[in-house]
Amino acid sequence: MSHAKRRRVLGIIATDATFERVPHRGAEVWMGKCLHCNAHLTVGLDGEPISRATIEHIIPRTAGGTDALENLALACARCNQGKGSRHDANFHRDARARDLVDRLLQKRRERWRPPADPDSE
Numbered sequence: 001m002s003h004a005k006r007r008r009v010l011g012i013i014a015t016d017a018t019f020e021r022v023p024h025r026g027a028e029v030w031m032g033k034c035l036h037c038n039a040h041l042t043v044g045l046d047g048e049p050i051s052r053a054t055i056e057h058i059i060p061r062t063a064g065g066t067d068a069l070e071n072l073a074l075a076c077a078r079c080n081q082g083k084g085s086r087h088d089a090n091f092h093r094d095a096r097a098r099d100l101v102d103r104l105l106q107k108r109r110e111r112w113r114p115p116a117d118p119d120s121e
Contacts, residue, residue, distance in 0.1 A: 007047060008072070009048075009049070009053070010047040012055065012069060013030050013047075013074070014113075015114070016032055016112075017111050018032040018111055019032030029043060029050060030042070030043040030044070032074065034053075035058075035073035035075045036056075036075050036076070036079035036080075036083070037076065039076050041053040041076060052078070053077075054075055054080045055073075055074065056080050058104045058108060059071050059101055060088035060091055062089065063088070087100055
């Protein structure tokens with residue numbers, strides 16, 4: 001994973017209240033929850049996913065979604081790929097896709113914490 005992508009992951013972690021710094025297999029890691037299914041996600045302190053954590057664009061880029069932290073979350077690969085294949089391409093014409101995105105945006109807002117430097121904790 002590129003340095004820029006790891007920094008983006010750390011930015012998401014810094015703004016997601018489900019992520020905490022915890023000991024895991026003899027090392028400190030970030031542990032949090034998938035935006036979709038609440039499965040545990042584990043990320044190294046350097047931003048490198050240990051579990052199958054992926055960056056989720058809540059509003060798909062194909063529908064005008066941006067890389068703003070408010071539109072990004074971490075999701076397990078299974079949920080993220082499922083959303084992409086079922087909903088992202090049909091976003092503009094599928095009410096269920098828009099409802100899903102609205103629910104995910106609301107969940108992201110509920111989990112939001114003001115950005116802080118995750119390296120300073």
